[in-house]
Amino acid sequence: MFALESPILARLAADPALTGWTVRSSAAETTRRPMPAVEVQCEGADITDARNTAVAVGVTWGVQLVVQYSATAFAELDAAFAAVVVTLHNWAPGTHGGRAWQRLQLQQVQRETTDQGLIAYSLIFKTSARYDGQP
Incomplete structure (x- = not known):
C-alpha cells in the first residue's frame, strides 16, 4: 500500500499548476521550511472485504497543502486545491507494488x-x- 507514494508524488510534482510549490513526502528526511508546500502521506487503511483467500484493502492518502499566513493565503490554497483535485481525483494509478489499484476518490x-x-x-x-x- 505504501508503493503508491512515489507515483502520487511524481504526478503532483509534474503538475504545472503547482509550480512554485515544494512537493514532498511526509516520510522524507528533509527540511519542512520551503513554503508553500504539498506534503503526501499515507493516512491509514481499512479492510473493505475479507473473503476466502484474499482481502481488499482500502488505503487513504493525505495531500496536505501548507502556506504561510498572508493576505493571499486562501487564494494560494484555492489554486492548489483545484490543481490537486484535477490531478488526483478519479486518477487510476495502475499497478504498483504488485497490485492493481483502483481510482483515487x-x-x-x-x-x-x-x-x-x-x-x-x-x-x-x-x-x-x-x-x-x-x-
Whole structure:
C-alpha cells in the first residue's frame, strides 16, 4: 500500500499548476521550511472485504497543502486545491507494488493543526487493491 507514494508524488510534482510549490513526502528526511508546500502521506487503511483467500484493502492518502499566513493565503490554497483535485481525483494509478489499484476518490477535506504562522488543509483520497493470502 505504501508503493503508491512515489507515483502520487511524481504526478503532483509534474503538475504545472503547482509550480512554485515544494512537493514532498511526509516520510522524507528533509527540511519542512520551503513554503508553500504539498506534503503526501499515507493516512491509514481499512479492510473493505475479507473473503476466502484474499482481502481488499482500502488505503487513504493525505495531500496536505501548507502556506504561510498572508493576505493571499486562501487564494494560494484555492489554486492548489483545484490543481490537486484535477490531478488526483478519479486518477487510476495502475499497478504498483504488485497490485492493481483502483481510482483515487476524494473523501474529505479538513484543516490541520500547524506551527505558528502556517495554515494547512488536507485532502484525503481513498483507493483500494486486493491482497492475496494463503490458499
